[in-house]
Amino acid sequence: MSVSLTLNNVNKTFIKDGEEFHAVSDVNLSVNTGEFLTFLGPSGCGKTTTLRMVAGFEMPTTGSILMGDRDITYMPANERNIGFVFQNYALFPHMKIFDNVAYGLRVRGESKTDIARKVREGLALVGLEKAEERYPNQLSGGEQQRVALARVLVLRPSLLLMDEPLSNLDAKLRIHMRSEIRRIQQELSLTCLYVTHDQKEALTMSDRIMVMNRGRIEQVGTPMEIYADPASAFVADFIGQANLIPGTLVAEEGDIGVFETHGVHVKARLGCQTPPAVGKEALLIVRPENLSFAESDNALPIVVEHCLFEGDRLDYQARLAAEGAADKLEMSVPFLPGTQIHADGTNIKVSFQPHGAVIIAK
Amino acid sequence: MVNSLSQRPRLDPLTRAVVAALWLALGIFVLYPAFRLLWLAFWVEGKFSLANFAPVITNWYDRMALWNSLLLGGAVAVSGTLLGFSFAYAVTRLSLPTWFSMALSAVSMLPLISPPFTSSIALTLSLGPNGILIKLFGLQDFNFYGFWGTFLSETLTFYPVAFMTLTTILSRIDSNLEDAAYSMGASPLRVFRTVTLPLAAPGLANAFLLVFACSLADFATPLVLAGHSFPVLPTQAYLQITGMYDLKGGAALSFMLLVPALIVYGLQYHWLSKKSFVTVSGKAGGRSSVKGPGPVPTALLLAFLTFVAVFILYIYALIFIGSVVRVWGINNTLTFENYKYVFNFGRKAIYDTLIIACVGTPIGGLLSVLVGYATERLKVKGHKTLETVSLLNFALPGTVVGIAYVVAFNSKPLILTGTVTILIASYVFRYDSAGIRNVIAALQQIDPSIEEASASLGASSARTFRKVTLPLVLPAVLAGMRYLFIHSMTAISATIFLVSVRWSLITTRILECMTELQFAQACAFSIVLIILVFIASGFMALLAKLLCRTGNSGGGVR
Numbered sequence: 004m005s006v007s008l009t010l011n012n013v014n015k016t017f018i019k020d021g022e023e024f025h026a027v028s029d030v031n032l033s034v035n036t037g038e039f040l041t042f043l044g045p046s047g048c049g050k051t052t053t054l055r056m057v058a059g060f061e062m063p064t065t066g067s068i069l070m071g072d073r074d075i076t077y078m079p080a081n082e083r084n085i086g087f088v089f090q091n092y093a094l095f096p097h098m099k100i101f102d103n104v105a106y107g108l109r110v111r112g113e114s115k116t117d118i119a120r121k122v123r124e125g126l127a128l129v130g131l132e133k134a135e136e137r138y139p140n141q142l143s144g145g146e147q148q149r150v151a152l153a154r155v156l157v158l159r160p161s162l163l164l165m166d167e168p169l170s171n172l173d174a175k176l177r178i179h180m181r182s183e184i185r186r187i188q189q190e191l192s193l194t195c196l197y198v199t200h201d202q203k204e205a206l207t208m209s210d211r212i213m214v215m216n217r218g219r220i221e222q223v224g225t226p227m228e229i230y231a232d233p234a235s236a237f238v239a240d241f242i243g244q245a246n247l248i249p250g251t252l253v254a255e256e257g258d259i260g261v262f263e264t265h266g267v268h269v270k271a272r273l274g275c276q277t278p279p280a281v282g283k284e285a286l287l288i289v290r291p292e293n294l295s296f297a298e299s300d301n302a303l304p305i306v307v308e309h310c311l312f313e314g315d316r317l318d319y320q321a322r323l324a325a326e327g328a329a330d331k332l333e334m335s336v337p338f339l340p341g342t343q344i345h346a347d348g349t350n351i352k353v354s355f356q357p358h359g360a361v362i363i364a365k
Numbered sequence: 366m367v368n369s370l371s372q373r374p375r376l377d378p379l380t381r382a383v384v385a386a387l388w389l390a391l392g393i394f395v396l397y398p399a400f401r402l403l404w405l406a407f408w409v410e411g412k413f414s415l416a417n418f419a420p421v422i423t424n425w426y427d428r429m430a431l432w433n434s435l436l437l438g439g440a441v442a443v444s445g446t447l448l449g450f451s452f453a454y455a456v457t458r459l460s461l462p463t464w465f466s467m468a469l470s471a472v473s474m475l476p477l478i479s480p481p482f483t484s485s486i487a488l489t490l491s492l493g494p495n496g497i498l499i500k501l502f503g504l505q506d507f508n509f510y511g512f513w514g515t516f517l518s519e520t521l522t523f524y525p526v527a528f529m530t531l532t533t534i535l536s537r538i539d540s541n542l543e544d545a546a547y548s549m550g551a552s553p554l555r556v557f558r559t560v561t562l563p564l565a566a567p568g569l570a571n572a573f574l575l576v577f578a579c580s581l582a583d584f585a586t587p588l589v590l591a592g593h594s595f596p597v598l599p600t601q602a603y604l605q606i607t608g609m610y611d612l613k614g615g616a617a618l619s620f621m622l623l624v625p626a627l628i629v630y631g632l633q634y635h636w637l638s639k640k641s642f643v644t645v646s647g648k649a650g651g652r653s654s655v656k657g658p659g660p661v662p663t664a665l666l667l668a669f670l671t672f673v674a675v676f677i678l679y680i681y682a683l684i685f686i687g688s689v690v691r692v693w694g695i696n697n698t699l700t701f702e703n704y705k706y707v708f709n710f711g712r713k714a715i716y717d718t719l720i721i722a723c724v725g726t727p728i729g730g731l732l733s734v735l736v737g738y739a740t741e742r743l744k745v746k747g748h749k750t751l752e753t754v755s756l757l758n759f760a761l762p763g764t765v766v767g768i769a770y771v772v773a774f775n776s777k778p779l780i781l782t783g784t785v786t787i788l789i790a791s792y793v794f795r796y797d798s799a800g801i802r803n804v805i806a807a808l809q810q811i812d813p814s815i816e817e818a819s820a821s822l823g824a825s826s827a828r829t830f831r832k833v834t835l836p837l838v839l840p841a842v843l844a845g846m847r848y849l850f851i852h853s854m855t856a857i858s859a860t861i862f863l864v865s866v867r868w869s870l871i872t873t874r875i876l877e878c879m880t881e882l883q884f885a886q887a888c889a890f891s892i893v894l895i896i897l898v899f900i901a902s903g904f905m906a907l908l909a910k911l912l913c914r915t916g917n918s919g920g921g922v923r
Contacts, residue, residue, distance in 0.1 A: 080548050087548040093541035097563045106559075107549030158549060345711055 005069040005194040006161045008034040009058065013066035015052055015218075026052045028218045030066070037192040039185065043205040044215035045241070050198045051166055053215075057196060058087050058164050059267035070161065086155025088165040093145045094139040100126070100150055101135040107158045125157035126150075128187060145176045156187065163188065163195040169204065179207055202242050206230070214238050222276065230359060239288045239363075245292075246332050248323070252285040252362060260362045262287050265325035269301050271360035279364040289360040291318070294334035296345070299354035305332055307349045317344065318361075324350055377826075384745050387735055391754050393779070394794045398769035399757070405772050416619040430596040431621055432515065434581055435510065435567035438625070441519045442577035448520060448673065449473075449527025450565070455670055457535040458561070459663060470532075472674040473525045475681065475873055478902060480584035480855045480876050480894045484518045486887055487680035489589065490687055492503045495695065497683075510592035517584045521581045521677060527572035535561075554658050570812030572635045581626060582762030584858035586870075589879055598622045599764040599858065606768065616772060619765040630760040681895075703889035706711060711890060714869045717785075719897070721870070722853035725789045728840050729797040729849040733777040737804030737838070738830070742816075752805070758791075761796035763858025766795055771862045783865040791859050796852040800845020807841035808834075839912055854898055 013028040027049040033042050042050035055061045057068060059080030067076045075083055094103050104125050108118045129149035139147055148168060155163065168184070169177045185208050188195050205212050206226045214221040214229065214237075222234040233239035236247050250264030260273045262285060271287055279285035286337055305321040317338045323330040334353060335341050336342070345351055409416045421427045452473055456466045475694045476484065491498040492509040499507055538561065546556045584599040591597055598618055658666075680764035688704070690697045707715075740748040758766050770791055774781035781787040811834070819829040858871040864873050871894045878887035 058544075060548075070400055080544070081550050081552060083548070084550070085548060087545065089541045089545060091539065091541060093545040095542060095546070095560060106546065106551070110550045110552075110555065124880075155549070296459060 007036045009069040011067045013063045016064045039195045041197045041205040041209040041212045049216040049218040085162045086160035088168045090167040092151040104154045121157045125153040129153045163193045165197045234269045248287040252279045265328040270357040274361045274363035277364045284365040291333045291335040293355045293359040294353045302352040302354040371472035394790045398773035401773040402769040430601040434598040438577045438580040441580035444520045445524040445576035446527045446573045448524040452528045453531035473528045477525045482522045485589040487683045497805045511595040514590040530572040578629045619768045688892045703885045707889045714874045718871045725793045726850045728791045730846040732802030733804045741805045741808040756798045758795040767859035767862035792853040796849045799848040803845045807838045843909040
């Protein structure tokens with residue numbers, strides 16, 4: 004019963020205090036049946052607005068939204084057969100859990116026995132069989148979240164939409180709920196759109212991630228593609244941590260490029276999303292955990308500025324030690340008792356795997 | 366060190382003196398009159414007796430007054446709550462153009478700051494003898510005095526109370542709840558029935574009780590519109606005292622009014638103390654996407670509300686027109702004679718009213734801060750009682766307070782009748798309730814840690830109060846002072862018993878004009894009063910804006 008979803012050139016402009024605000028610009032996206040797709044981005048990037056347009060709570064200023072082949076752009080929300088899970092759960096505080104979960108089934112006019120059976124199944128699916136007679140304020144945050152999920156799942160929606168559903172939970176519960184939600188979504192093979200600003204959540208749960216910034220799509224891809232092959236400096240920095248070093252691409256050797264910054268030459272993989280051109284300005288993206296003190300040709304000279312002991316790792320803050328360079332570098336090396344620690348002010352070379360780093364056009 | 370939790374910090378001498386002064390003031394102007402009233406009502410010939418109530422029980426006319434009061438209160442509460450809810454729903458839930466919802470709110474605020482006779486006068490001018498609507502529709506033998514006139518006038522006067530209460534409640538309901546229901550397939554009408562309405566129920570009950578209490582205590586409207594066929598308790602008590610000089614009978618009658626008033630107060634307290642469903646949680650989802658109950662009901666509702674709003678504006682227009690014609694409905698030539706009359710023969714009343722309001726308002730502001738701070742922050746011994754006593758005069762119907770003041774201050778040891786003190790005291794101790802409640806609510810919202818921060822930075826408690834607490838509660842204090850000022854200018858029910866030759870009020874002058882059928886002069890007085898209230902209210906709002914520019918940043922306010 005799940006469906007695919009297509010967004011064509013969707014734009015949303017708000018008028019606030021007499022000024023136009025472009026919340027969502029030219030979003031094109033197609034979501035496959037049964038896919039778990041996450042909208043990831045900082046707050047105010049337009050991800051929630053996009054989700055609310057799919058839900059029918061907002062109307063796009065221009066563009067269209069298709070569910071399967073059907074245009075639903077201006078269809079009222081109560082006719083779309085979607086399930087929406089809110090950040091604050093939005094459980095009806097004046098109804099018992101049973102009545103909360105039964106709400107949509109009653110709207111459809113299903114028989115009493117069907118409703119009772121489906122509500123039980125729904126609550127069993129989220130592991131809350133015994134909460135039927137309670138009120139929402141008698142449940143913990145995690146339980147309320149699961150009721151909110153059960154409430155939409157019993158309706159077997161064609162599309163499941165979730166707006167930062169885990170952000171009000173504590174860290175441990177959040178990790179547990181991630182796998183719960185993913186399990187249920189796969190079990191029912193639901194098409195699911197999920198909004199979050201938590202990159203770990205996006206990376207662990209999604210089939211694909213759409214990274215948004217300032218109302219625009221920065222990149223759409225699988226979690227690994229996005230991590231390994233970021234399309235922009237923003238994506239590289241937002242997903243995981245990244246050192247961004249500006250310089251020039253001087254040569255290409257197959258999928259490997261030679262990158263020059265302040266007279267230092269290093270090799271790294273060429274990005275596929277926004278490939279740089281030889282002789283043009285480029286950006287070297289190297290993750291802190293890719294840098295090490297191991298001897299290698301592919302190395303950058305640095306001056307250690309500060310070292311933080313993190314338990315299992317050492318986090319170094321350093322500066323590129325080249326003529327006229329002021330670029331900061333962060334590196335993170337594993338720590339075991341006995342690992343050598345480089346004091347502040349040490350001049351040393353740090354190396355990295357060429358395939359682990361990536362060069363993109365600036 | 367038996368129980369450190371119950372230990373309060375020792376109060377310094379200054380604070381002790383202030384608390385003692387508060388109790389003394391409240392004792393004299395709240396408890397003492399109430400006690401004297403009870404004494405007079407129940408103490409006959411040296412022993413406890415119900416003899417004074419015998420006429421009230423046996424006299425069919427007085428009995429009718431009691432039933433009429435309850436009937437009228439119930440009817441006005443139902444219609445006022447419905448009307449208030451309709452306005453509040455339109456303003457908070459329909460996607461109206463900003464100017465339109467602002468206009469609806471503004472019109473609904475008008476009756477709140479108007480003198481008590483406004484709608485009665487206007488309705489008399491339109492539906493009474495020679496009324497323009499009567500003439501327009503050619504109605505014969507239409508008697509509008511009695512239940513229907515009073516009911517209509519009180520509904521228009523008191524629905525704003527319900528509107529304010531319900532606007533707050535409705536705007537606090539998380540719009541995500543409505544969106545959730547909507548996305549599960551519910552029609553807008555079903556969302557309204559199953560989500561919006563049940564969540565607004567506590568607010569509806571509260572609004573009902575508030576309007577009921579207002580109608581029960583209302584004195585001005587029935588005096589003008591009820592007539593002899595429809596007696597109600599407040600007017601009966603007034604006539605008993607001013608017409609028959611029967612203070613005991615009046616006290617007994619007003620006591621009958623006290624019982625339902627106290628029941629309403631108790632119910633309301635009970636209701637509000639219960640945990641409410643309305644919660645502010647998560648991120649504010651903004652306005653719900655459910656745009657009203659569908660196009661046809663929305664259009665009907667808006668048409669009805671527009672009609673009501675236009676009717677209210679018509680009332681004010683009528684008062685104005687009434688003030689510039691010679692004799693309403695007979696001789697419609699324009700004239701400024703009425704205003705000349707007001708400024709010649711009413712100048713003293715205008716001055717007196719302004720003096721009383723201007724003296725009372727700062728006293729009220731100080732009182733609200735002191736009571737609020739003593740009960741909410743210092744938690745002095747008996748702070749709950751202090752709070753209740755300070756709000757008591759407001760819970761009582763104005764007529765009861767007025768009679769109690771007459772009873773208490775007309776004889777030794779404290780003779781105050783005829784002085785300005787008694788007028789100011791009756792206003793301050795009655796209408797400062799809004800300020801006291803505001804200050805308590807504001808103090809509850811200020812995190813104590815911000816005062817602790819000031820203390821830990823080395824500030825004395827006096828300095829902390831002056832530099833930290835006071836600026837943060839100032840908006841609440843000023844809002845309370847504005848309320849007190851407006852009511853000091855427009856209220857009549859309590860002070861009608863307290864005016865004298867030396868001190869008169871605009872409101873009592875309006876009443877005199879009404880009883881002498883000088884409608885044009887009554888209109889002119891009303892217009893002058895409305896303008897004065899508008900100026901004062903605007904001035905207070907401006908003052909609040911200037912003084913509290915930094916107080917609204919929200920820093921440290923939970």
